[in-house]
Amino acid sequence: MMLRVKLALIALAAVGFGAQTANxxxxxxxxxxxxxxxxxxxxxxxxxxxxxxxxxVLVQPTGGDQIIVPMVARGEAEVGISNAMxxxxxxxxxxxxxxxxxxxxxxxxxxxxxxxxxxxTVGDLKGKRVPYGFSSMRALEPTVRAILATANLTEKDxxxxxxxxVVRSADDFVSGSADAFYFAYGAPKVREVDATTxxxxxxxxxxxxxxxxxxxxxxxxxxxxxxxxxxxxxxxPMKVYSFDNLLFTSAKTSDEFVYKFLDTLFxxxxxxIAVQPxxxxxxxxxxxxxxxxxxxxxxxxxFKEKNIQPQSLQ
Numbered sequence: 230m231m232l233r234v235k236l237a238l239i240a241l242a243a244v245g246f247g248a249q250t251a252n253x254x255x256x257x258x259x260x261x262x263x264x265x266x267x268x269x270x271x272x273x274x275x276x277x278x279x280x281x282x283x284x285x286v287l288v289q290p291t292g293g294d295q296i297i298v299p300m301v302a303r304g305e306a307e308v309g310i311s312n313a314m315x316x317x318x319x320x321x322x323x324x325x326x327x328x329x330x331x332x333x334x335x336x337x338x339x340x341x342x343x344x345x346x347x348x349x350t351v352g353d354l355k356g357k358r359v360p361y362g363f364s365s366m367r368a369l370e371p372t373v374r375a376i377l378a379t380a381n382l383t384e385k386d387x388x389x390x391x392x393x394x395v396v397r398s399a400d401d402f403v404s405g406s407a408d409a410f411y412f413a414y415g416a417p418k419v420r421e422v423d424a425t426t427x428x429x430x431x432x433x434x435x436x437x438x439x440x441x442x443x444x445x446x447x448x449x450x451x452x453x454x455x456x457x458x459x460x461x462x463x464x465x466p467m468k469v470y471s472f473d474n475l476l477f478t479s480a481k482t483s484d485e486f487v488y489k490f491l492d493t494l495f496x497x498x499x500x501x502i503a504v505q506p507x508x509x510x511x512x513x514x515x516x517x518x519x520x521x522x523x524x525x526x527x528x529x530x531x532f533k534e535k536n537i538q539p540q541s542l543q
Contacts, residue, residue, distance in 0.1 A: 257306030273504035293365025331516030344428030379438025
């Protein structure tokens, strides 16, 4: 009799465990392919949420931002990460359920060239083979045109190498099909290309050309960087083209999830930085800015409780 009771209890416990496992919520985090800055950021966020809050967040690599934005708006993934241009572009084209959670960090981008190249400035790209198009990341094309505009260049002044995304941009550069590649600092792919090619250098941008750049892309601005392990290709203090990377969700996502998402990340920032160093600037003050896409109500509540007002980008 006792054996039967024990077996029954074991079976009941197994059923209960199985039910808990089946009912455990899995949250999708849509991002770019491995090797990209965004994939590393998503991996850092997922790790911290899992370890510190027990939230089972699954990183879901996709082919590009044009897939990520509508995917999250439809609720097929709870969270996405993309640049401010892609998020606004998606919202304006009908993804009205998009809601911002917060700005994660600035994306500092530009054209990298070989260290032994005679190309040193954006202006030196004239007549060169330059990545263009970004068919899977369409909102990046205006940033490319904006950077070229700082040197009074257009696509007619370069030899466009059509690519679907930034990873292909780097691969074409490594293969010798392009004279430059477009990428963001902090991405593993940049470090890989630097090691593979014998060294890379970031092209310098002319600050005086930013008025022309803003006529092409309104969300871009300049930030200063200095030589460091993070800023590969920077040989001296210089300014680089920058724009914000946003964490976003759907209006359908629960308040509880969004609030817990932000609270867990801000309370465990050191763990985030250990995986993704660029998240050093991820603070409540940095995260809350005046964008034209609405913030999720739970995010607004969180920032109000911290007495944070949205920053102007101007």
